[in-house]
Amino acid sequence: MEKKSCHLVMSGSLQPVDCSMPGFPVLHHFLELLKLTSIKFVTPSSHLILRRPFLLLASIFPASGSFPQETMAKMEVKTSLLDNMIGVGDMVLLEPLNEDTVIDNLKKRFDHNEIYTYIGSVVISVNPYRSLPIYSPEKVEDYRNRNFYELSPHIFALSDEAYRSLRDQDKDQCILITGESGAGKTEASKLVMSYVAAVCGKGAEVNQVKEQLLQSNPVLEAFGNAKTVRNDNSSRFGKYMDIEFDFKGDPLGGVISNYLLEKSRVVKQPRGERNFHVFYQLLSGASEELLNKLKLERDFSRYNYLSLDSAKVNGVDDAANFRTVRNAMQIVGFMDHEAESVLEVVAAVLKLGNIEFKPESRVNGLDESKIKDKNELKEICELTGIDQSVLERAFSFRTVEAKQEKVSTTLNVAQAYYARDALAKNLYSRLFSWLVNRINESIKAQTKVRKKVMGVLDIYGFEIFEDNSFEQFIINYCNEKLQQIFIELTLKEEQEEYIREDIEWTHIEYFNNAIICDLIENNTNGILAMLDEECLRPGTVTDETFLEKLNQVCATHQHFESRMSKCSRFLNDTSLPHSCFRIQHYAGKVLYQVEGFVDKNNDLLYRDLSQAMWKAGHALIKSLFPEGNPAKINLKRPPTAGSQFKASVATLMKNLQTKNPNYIRCIKPNDKKAAHIFNEGLVCHQVRYLGLLENVRVRRAGYAFRQAYEPCLERYKMLCKQTWPHWKGPARAGVEVLFNELEIPVEEYSFGRSKIFIRNPRTLFKLEDLRKQRLEDLATLIQKIYRGWKCRTHFLLMRKSQIVIAAWFRRYAQQKRYQQIKSSALVIQSYIRGWKARKILRELKHQKRCEEAVTTIAAYWHGTQVRREYRKFFRANAGKKIYEFTLQRIVQKYFLEMKNKVPSLSPIDKNWPSRPYLFLDSTHKELKRIFHLWRCKKYRDQFTDQQKLIYEEKLEASELFKDKKALYPSSVGQPFQGPYLEINKNPKYKKLKDAIEEKIIIAEVVNKINRANGKSTSRIFLLTNNNLLLADQKSGQIKSEVPLVDVTKVSMSSQNDGFFAIHLKEGCEAASKGDFLFSSDHLIEMATKLYRTTLSQTKQKLNIEISDEFLVQFRQDKVCVKFIQGNQKNGSVPTCKRKNNRLLEVAVP
Ligand SMILES: Nc1ncnc2c1ncn2[C@@H]1O[C@H](COP(=O)(O)OP(=O)(O)O)[C@@H](O)[C@H]1O
C-alpha cells in the first residue's frame, strides 16, 4: 500500500496524517460520510488515508450517528433543513395536508421554540412574545451565505437569500411582511434590516448610512406607534422602506413611504389604549427646563388628549425612550432647532386639547361658542407665534368662499370642538409626514449611480374590531391588495419555475380576491368611488345617504351585504344592524359602521384654521399648512382621504410588482401578548385568512419538493452502490441511477433542468429514512473498523508492554534469587565457622580448666602440707591477735582519714565528717567535742587581756539580759566603751575630774527623768569603783553621789527602751529625794558594768528586775512606773509622763 498523507482542516489546524494502518478500505466511506455529515475538507488528492478522523469519528459518532453540538460548532457544517426537524420545517412536506395538520405543525414547532416555518420560500413567523436567543451575532454568522434550505427556518435565511440575490443577481427585492396587529411585523422588519446591516459592507461611510437607516426606526415609532389592546407598540401607520445598495451590496441610503397615520388617535383613544408614544415620552423624559420652554407640565392628567387609564405601559420606560429618540434624531441628522420645533408642535397639539368652549347665545338666535379659559390659547399662541385674536376667531367663525364671495358663519360649541380636534389631528399627521420627509432627506442616497433596491413593507395587518370604521375599511382594503399581489406573485413564481425547469404546469384552483378589490376600488361603482361621489355631491350629505347609495350600487355583489341590499340573505336578519354594511374579505367578514365615513373621507379642516396656521410665526407650522396661504387659494377641493390612499396603494403595488417578492407572514399565537400560549382557534383563523393552506397547495401543486441535482445527489448518494462513495458523472445522471436503484415509482418524480421534482412528501421521507438508516450502517461500519483497530492497537501495545515487563521481571527475579543464594551461603558459612570456633573454644576451655585444677590441687596439697607442718606454731592467740591487728588497722586508718578531713578552725563552723563505722560512734562524737573545745581554746588564746575583759562583760550582759530584755540583741554588736565622755581631755570638766580620785568605769550623758513631771534633763553619769555620781552636763558640777553599797536594785522594762530605775537603800543619805529614773542609749552596758562593779566591790549580786511595771520610791510616795505600747506619733523616742501620784507612764514606740 502506498503511503500518502492528507491535510484535514479542523478547528483551523493542519495535521499530516499517517496512513499505514488497517481499516483503509472504509476510508472512502468515511470521507464521504464526513463531507455529508458535517466536515469540510481540503482534499489534496482522492487517496486520502486518515488515522485521526477515525479517532474523531469514534468520539463523535456515539451510536446514533448524530454529531454532538460542540463538534458541530467547531466545524463548518453542511446540513439540511431536513436534519433534526421538529414537525416539518417546510409545510410542503406535510402529510396529510389539511388545516389541522398545518396548525398542529405550527403548534409543535412553537412549543419547541421554533417560531419560523417555511412554505417553500415563504417564512411563517409565530410571535413568541418573549426574547429568544436566536438573533445573536453568531446566528447571523450561521445563516450568512448559506442556502435557504440548509439550516432550520429563520427570518435570517430569508433576509440572506434576498440580500444575496440582490447583490449577486442584481434583482431588486421586496420583503412583504403581513399579519394581524401584534403578530410581529414590525419586529420582523427590524430583524431583516439588522441582518442586512450586519452582513453588508463595512466602512465608516457605510456604517453611517446603516446607522441612519436603523435609527430612523425609533423616531418613527415614537411618533407613529401607540399602545393598543393588541400590541404595546403597535404601528399606527403603514411603512414601506426602500433600502438602496450599490453594485457591491453596500447600502447607499433609503426612502421611506408612510401610509395613513391613524390620526383620530390624537384626540381620542379607545379604552385601554394610549395616544402616540411621543406625548408620554415628552412629558416623562423632558427636562424641567424644556418643559417650561414648551409651557408643559409633567402631569399626564393635565391633558385631555392623553388617556389616563393606561398611561403607563408595563416594561416601557418612556423617559429613557425619550432620550433614545432624541439621540436617534441627532444621528438621523435633525438639527437641534428642528428637533425643538417638532417638540413645540407636539406641545401645541397637546395643549389644543385643553381648550374648552362654552355656549353663548346671540340676540339674532344663532348659537355661538366662546373659549372658556383663554390662558391655554394664549400659551399656544406664544408657543407657535400665532396672533391670539386670529386663532380665537378661527375657533368661532367659519368662512366659506365661493366665487369671490365670502360668507362667515358662527360655530356652535360642537362645531368648535370639531374644529379644534380637526386642527389637532391635522397638525399631528402633517407633522408626521414632515418627519418622514425630513428623514428621507437625511437618508437619501447621495450618488446618482444605478441602485439596487430592497423594499421592506411593514403595513398594518388585517383588522376586525367590534366597531369597524373608515380606518379599518382602508386598512383591510390595503391587505386585500397585498393578498392579491401575494397570490399573483406566488403563482407567477411557481409557474415560472415550472417553465424554467421545463416541467408541465398543472392548473391550480385557488381563491382569487380580485373580486373583493374590485368591489372597493372600482372607479365607477367601487365603494371608495361611491364615497367620493357622495362627499363631493352638493346638498345634504350624510353617512346614511352614502349607505343608501351603496345599497343601490353594490347590492348584487356577492361579497357585499347590508340590511337593505337586495341579495342579502339577511334581508330581515336583525343581526345585521342599520347603518352598517358588511364585506366578506378574503380574511373574513367585517361589519363596518358607516358613521363617520363621509367626514373622515372629507378630512375637512376649516379654511380659517389653515389660514391661521399659515400665519404662524413658527416656521415649521407655517410650512405644514401651505393651503393657508391666501395667495395660493384653491377653491378646488383637496383629494379625499380615500382616493389619496387608493392612489398610494396603487403606486405601492406597482412598485412591488417590479421586485422579487419575499414573504414573511406573521401569526399571533394569542390575544394576551403572552409567551408560551398557543391559541389554536386564533391561529386557525389567521391560517385561514392568510391563505396558508392554499399557499401550500399552490406550492406543491404537482410536486411537493424540489431540489437541485447536486445537493440531492450529495444527500442520498450513500443509498446506492454506484453513487457511493463517488459518482463520476453529471449529478443528474447520478440522481437518475440512484432513483432507479431505489425503485422509486416514476410517477413520483420528474427531472427538471436543474432540479429534481418530487411529487409526494412521503417519497422524500422514505428517502430520508433510508438515508438515516444507511448513515447509521456506515457509522456502524466505521465504528466496527475503528473498534477493531483500537483493540488491535491496544493489544499490540499490551503485548509489547508485556514483553518489556516480563524481561524486567525476570531480571529482577534472578537478581533477587542470586541475592538469596548469596546470603544463604553466608549464613551457612557463618554457622560452620561458629561451630568450629565453639568446638576449639570448648577444647581450650577444657584444657585451661584442667590446668587450673592441677594448680588448685597443687596449692591445696601444698597448703595441706604447710598447715600440717606449721599447725603447732599459731593455734592459741591467732584469732585475738588478728582481731586486734585488724582493729588497730581500722582505727589507724580512721584517724589518718580524720586528719585530712578536719573542718576549719572557726568555732562557729558546724561541719563534721560523717562517722565511718558504727562501733566508732562515741569516739567520733568525743573527737568532735574535743576538736571543738580545742579550737575554741585556740581562738581564746588569741585574745589580749583587754579583749578578754570585754568578752567577759559581754558574757555577763548575755547572761543577764538575753531573752529577757528586747533591747539586748541590738547591744550585742556595740562594743562596751565605758567612759564615753572623755573628762580628762575636756577642760570644761576639769573641776569634775579633780573631784574624782577613783578610776572611772562609766562616763556618759544620760537623761534623768524628773520625778514630778516625767520631763528629762541631761546629766553626766559616772561610775567609779565605789560610787555612782551624777553631774551637771554643762558645768560638770556633781549633783548627787551614791556609794554603790546603797544601790539595792536596778529595774527596767522588758521592752526596747533605755529607761531604768536605780533603787536606793531606804534611809541612806542619797535616798532623800527617792530613787533615780534614767534613760540611756547604753543601758545594757551600764547595767552590766554596774552589776559587775557592785559584785567585785561588795561581793553581793545586784538585783536586776526586768518587768514592765515596777514601783519606785519618790520621796514618800511609791510610784508605779508602767510601760505601755506607745503610738508612733512621737517618733521612735520613748516618752515619759507623770499621770498621777501613783503612776508614771512610759510610752515605748
Ligand atoms: N421575533 C420576536 N421575538 C420576540 N418578541 C417578538 C417578536 N416579534 C414580535 N414580538 C413581540 O410582539 C410585540 C408586537 O410585535 P410588533 O412587531 O410590534 O407587531 P405588529 O407590528 O405586527 O403589530 C413586540 O412588541 C414584541 O414584544
Ligand SMILES: [Mg+2]
Ligand atoms: Mg407594527
